[in-house]
Amino acid sequence: MQFDRRTFIKSGVATAAMAIPIAAEAAEVAQFRLFDQKSDSAYFAAGFGKADITPDRPVPTIWDSSVATVMDPIHIRTTYFRSCGEQVVIVSCDLLALPTWFTDAVKHDLTKLGIPQDRVAINCSHTHTAPQIIFFRGTESTDDTYNNFVKERLVQSVKEAMADAGPATVGFGKIDAPLNVNRVQIGRLNQVNTLETPTGRVDQQLSVIRIYQSKSQKAGLIYNFAAHALTVSANPHVISADYPGYTSGMLEAEPDIKFAQFTQGCAGNMNPRIHGDQTVTSQFARMLADYVKKACTGISMHSDPKLAMKTQAVHLPYGKIPSLQEVNSILAADEKKMTSSEPSWDLLWARAAKKALEDGRKFKNVDATFQGIRLGDIKIAVLPGEVFAEIGLAIKQRIGGNVITMGYSNNDEVGYIPIAEQFPLGGYEVENAPRRYDLFPWSPKIEKYYVSRAVKLLRSL
Numbered sequence: 507m508q509f510d511r512r513t514f515i516k517s518g519v520a521t522a523a524m525a526i527p528i529a530a531e532a533a534e535v536a537q538f539r540l541f542d543q544k545s546d547s548a549y550f551a552a553g554f555g556k557a558d559i560t561p562d563r564p565v566p567t568i569w570d571s572s573v574a575t576v577m578d579p580i581h582i583r584t585t586y587f588r589s590c591g592e593q594v595v596i597v598s599c600d601l602l603a604l605p606t607w608f609t610d611a612v613k614h615d616l617t618k619l620g621i622p623q624d625r626v627a628i629n630c631s632h633t634h635t636a637p638q639i640i641f642f643r644g645t646e647s648t649d650d651t652y653n654n655f656v657k658e659r660l661v662q663s664v665k666e667a668m669a670d671a672g673p674a675t676v677g678f679g680k681i682d683a684p685l686n687v688n689r690v691q692i693g694r695l696n697q698v699n700t701l702e703t704p705t706g707r708v709d710q711q712l713s714v715i716r717i718y719q720s721k722s723q724k725a726g727l728i729y730n731f732a733a734h735a736l737t738v739s740a741n742p743h744v745i746s747a748d749y750p751g752y753t754s755g756m757l758e759a760e761p762d763i764k765f766a767q768f769t770q771g772c773a774g775n776m777n778p779r780i781h782g783d784q785t786v787t788s789q790f791a792r793m794l795a796d797y798v799k800k801a802c803t804g805i806s807m808h809s810d811p812k813l814a815m816k817t818q819a820v821h822l823p824y825g826k827i828p829s830l831q832e833v834n835s836i837l838a839a840d841e842k843k844m845t846s847s848e849p850s851w852d853l854l855w856a857r858a859a860k861k862a863l864e865d866g867r868k869f870k871n872v873d874a875t876f877q878g879i880r881l882g883d884i885k886i887a888v889l890p891g892e893v894f895a896e897i898g899l900a901i902k903q904r905i906g907g908n909v910i911t912m913g914y915s916n917n918d919e920v921g922y923i924p925i926a927e928q929f930p931l932g933g934y935e936v937e938n939a940p941r942r943y944d945l946f947p948w949s950p951k952i953e954k955y956y957v958s959r960a961v962k963l964l965r966s967l
């Protein structure tokens with residue numbers, strides 16, 4: 507199915523509004539009210555849930571309109587925290603990215619389990635070999651049936667995590683994992699494929715939240731690293747979770763680890779240093795899993811950590827918007843270049859931009875959400891989009907201590923969030939990608955905006 511951006515969004519909203527039968531809904535509420543009881547919520551508890559979202563039929567990906575080959579399964583993993591009436595849910599999906607209409611619809615569904623919408627963070631691993639849900643101009647295919655299936659499975663994983671919740675302790679560990687490269691400074695996939703290349707400016711921090719559950723006498727892990735999930739490069743015409751799925755699988759095979767959830771960091775300009783066939787993906791994943799285990803050694807565990815979460819509206823600033831005249835001349839040139847009956851994505855962009863300007867759409871800023879989570883002395887910034895690593899690093903530096911920065915969360919149609927110095931240099935992340943995720947580029951002020959808003963939010967927890 508082909509969509510323009512508007513019908514694409516509308517179709518998502520229509521799907522979101524589809525109601526669950528009332529009887530089923532009531533049964534769910536009754537079942538999960540059990541957790542509201544005072545005796546149950548007095549202590550800090552954590553639980554884990556996992557759901558398979560591997561498609562059972564051909565689906566569109568960012569590379570192809572129809573992919574049937576499954577190289578490895580894809581999952582949703584969820585950690586649920588509860589303490590003194592407060593609940594926090596962190597969800598990770600083996601998907602490229604998710605748009606607001608999707609994450610909002612899921613959060614709405616989760617209210618039926620008694621979880622407030624502003625206590626849910628949804629992160630994507632940014633694997634490129636997954637079914638396409640987000641709008642990306644030129645690859646607008648999506649599959650409503652699959653999207654609904656993912657929503658149901660996500661809710662299922664949260665239910666499972668809630669049912670699994672039990673008394674737990676929490677600790678934080680970190681280590682440098684030299685596995686990523688700055689693709690804007692050093693080179694992209696076709697230029698970099700060895701661990702010996704220089705890295706450029708990178709965020710190598712691999713962070714681990716270790717959650718020890720007393721009833722299972724096992725640990726659940728949430729680990730965070732910043733690198734595009736692009737190690738599957740030899741044959742990308744498959745469904746694969748890429749390295750995050752492999753690393754989680756390897757960790758979950760350890761006798762003392764019950765569950766391992768990957769969260770993608772600020773990886774807008776971070777690529778993996780190696781990529782290729784399945785052997786290379788496994789090799790990369792093994793190294794990452796070993797760093798996770800190293801980061802876990804000697805972690806001191808804390809009982810009854812303070813649990814808090816805030817969700818805040820932000821308004822991301824647009825940059826220079828071209829005039830209708832400028833767009834018209836680009837459109838005329840693109841139309842002249844058109845050789846096949848399939849319009850190129852830049853031609854599609856020019857048509858959409860013309861229409862938006864003629865419709866009088868305002869381009870001052872875009873609404874999105876930032877989230878902050880506190881888990882004892884651990885602070886997590888949950889940010890939308892493909893955030894450049896320098897922004898994550900600046901947030902970590904200004905807060906100090908145990909800080910994790912997650913990109914690819916909740917409103918990923920905001921696309922790339924580059925640093926100010928990249929704007930005059932141009933390139934894919936600054937110029938082209940904004941036309942594929944939406945229409946127009948950000949202001950260079952967006953770097954400072956991200957850092958200052960995230961720092962303020964984390965400090966307020």
Ligand SMILES: [Zn+2]
Pocket residue numbers: 632734774892
């Ligand atoms: Zn990307």
